Amino acid sequence: MGVLDVIRKRKSVRKYKSDSIPEDVLMRVLEAARLAPSAKNLQPWKFIIVKDEKIKEKLVEACLNQRFIAEAPIVIVACGFPNECYAKQGRYMKSWPIDVAIAMEHLILQAAEEGLGTCWIGAFEESKVKEILGVPENVKVVALTPLGYPAHEPKDRGRKKMEEIICYDRYQ
């Protein structure tokens, strides 16, 4: 599939089969993240691969009880390093949220290509996730995603029209 086909295929999956993920498939999904670009190539990220059932259950609680998260055989937790990133993106911010988002979306697109479902989880209590997984104080949790074979066909959600999101030469 081409990139645009995969982008069209990717949807937020909220029901998962318990089927396990072959190791070679998982490694290709992670490789897509590993190869992501980042500001100054600093790669300020770590991905925690949670397979333990009890830990997944705790993560559900930390994610406002979104129960489907624990249905998937794996939950991936994307972390960023504020102290090891480019500190001057646009001269006003640290690059880690951008860097980690790029790598996570690589992972998610490769998952879609492999027939796996994912769902960007932004609704979580970072402090709880950090406590559950032992994430150090100076590391941020950017997002999570379940990773598993879809047990439903998600609905297509609309998008803004092209003319709403682009303009030429000046902001309009």
Place this chain on the structure above:
Amino acid sequence: MGVLDVIRKRKSVRKYKSDSIPEDVLMRVLEAARLAPSAKNLQPWKFIIVKDEKIKEKLVEACLNQRFIAEAPIVIVACGFPNECYAKQGRYMKSWPIDVAIAMEHLILQAAEEGLGTCWIGAFEESKVKEILGVPENVKVVALTPLGYPAHEPKDRGRKKMEEIICYDRYQ
């Protein structure tokens, strides 16, 4: 090409041909951004497509004189909307840097698929870019990229090893 092939092919291009980009190619590149996921599907983004030579030259100055930016026929400026995004990512941050990064990387991967070069530009003076393009006060500039046909084969930059960027069940 599969996603992983495109990810391997994508490199930061810092020399461009002046050849123009066919409209259908540009539209597929933008469509990849348009279809990106975002927190609560709020799509808090706008992409400014700069073709005007004088404006491109001004952007070079706002980007710490990275001259190659203006070689490309198009410069794309990715903007985010702090007032129209999910305000509680992880219960600690607004989602716009993440949302815009995802959409921009979609654009960049589709560009690679089309044989176009890009380069994430994070080294810029946001205040200057905003002034040049008339970006409103409540809108943020997240990043820029030139978009054009590569005039060189960029070097492969290394990446951390897989075992450095992943861990299992707990942060390690």
